[in-house]
Amino acid sequence: DFMIIPIFIIFDETLSYRFNMSSGCPHGWSYFNHRCFVYVPRSMSWGQAERNCKSMGGHLASVHSNNEYRHIQKLTSDHDYIETWIGGTYEFEEKVWLWSDGSSFHYTHWCPGEPSGGNQNCLQINYTPSKCWDDLWCDLRRPSVCAKKKSTLLG
Known part of the structure; x- marks a missing residue:
């Protein structure tokens, strides 16, 4: 029993370093509505950005409300x-x-006249001064936002 206490303390310090304990999000990620989000400044194609998000345990962000x-x-x-x-x-x-995380695509914030089609099959945000959504060619390079479910202490 005596040896369990130091191990627990080390384990606890590791967790609090890696996660914001109140939100369940990894360091550098922000919590909102039961999910964790992170901005990835490196410009990549949509496919590369999705693979990068998956390597961190998430997907490119899906959006389900104005908030x-x-x-x-x-x-x-x-x-x-x-x-x-x-x-x-x-x-x-x-x-x-569709959303790459498989969730339902019901909320939208398309710019007027968008999506315009023409083999523009991936979604970028912050298009035009109104900061709305635009469909774009997937091989163009952009930064990205990843999202994943918040972590619990057990996984």
């Missing part, structure tokens, strides 16, 4: 609201927009 969109935009505000990838992608065969 969530405002939170995601806030993450880009230190970078002059640059055009940024999130997880929307157009599925040709079903002719629908």
Whole structure:
């Protein structure tokens, strides 16, 4: 029993270093509505950005409300609201927009006249001064926002 206490203390310090204990988000990620978000400044294609998010345990961010969109935009505000990838992608065969995390695509914030199609199958935010959504060619390079479920102490 005596040896358990020091091990527990080391374990506890490791967790508090790696996670914001109140939110369950890793260091550097922000908590909002049961999810953790992070801005990735490195410019990548949409596919590279999604793979990068998956390597961190998440996906490119999906958006389900105006409040969530405002939170995601806030993450880009230190970078002059640059055009940024999130997880929307157009599925040709079903002719629908989908989120890369599999969640339902019901909230939208498209710019007027968007999505415009023409093989522009990936979703960028902060387009035009109105900071709305635009469909874009997936191989263009943009920074991105990743999202994942908040962590619990056990995983």
